[in-house]
Amino acid sequence: MRVSRPSSRGRESTSSPTRSSKTETKRAQRGSMSSVRTCVGCRSRSARSQLLRVVLRQGSLEVDISASLPGRGAWIHPTAECTRLAIERRAFLRAFKTGTVDTEALSRHASTLEQGERTAPTTRKG
Numbered sequence: 442m443r444v445s446r447p448s449s450r451g452r453e454s455t456s457s458p459t460r461s462s463k464t465e466t467k468r469a470q471r472g473s474m475s476s477v478r479t480c481v482g483c484r485s486r487s488a489r490s491q492l493l494r495v496v497l498r499q500g501s502l503e504v505d506i507s508a509s510l511p512g513r514g515a516w517i518h519p520t521a522e523c524t525r526l527a528i529e530r531r532a533f534l535r536a537f538k539t540g541t542v543d544t545e546a547l548s549r550h551a552s553t554l555e556q557g558e559r560t561a562p563t564t565r566k567g
């Protein structure tokens with residue numbers, strides 16, 4: 442008769458049910474802290490959707506409206522004030538770890554913001 446001894450070593454299950462939920466909800470969820478960036482101008486943090494992405498292309502800044510350009514990007518509030526602050530503080534030099542940055546395109550963009558600045562409705566609480 443064969444006696445099957447209960448072996449102490451149990452089967453190691455390597456397949457643990459790890460749920461990788463990388464699905465990004467496009468709806469703005471309240472309380473979700475995802476995609477928060479720091480504005481290089483005023484150094485405060487805001488949601489990605491509230492910031493403007495700026496990339497460095499061949500030594501000059503380029504405003505990345507759709508936030509889809511490749512490469513390193515800096516984030517800034519799309520306001521004339523934050524743009525001015527960032528340029529004054531030379532924040533882009535630090536952000537892109539470079540010696541010289543041509544901020545003309547951005548300052549031009551900022552001036553259009555300044556002109557077209559209109560009173561935005563106060564943020565409603567959802």
Ligand SMILES: [Zn+2]
Pocket residue numbers: 480481482483484485517518523
């Ligand atoms: Zn800012």
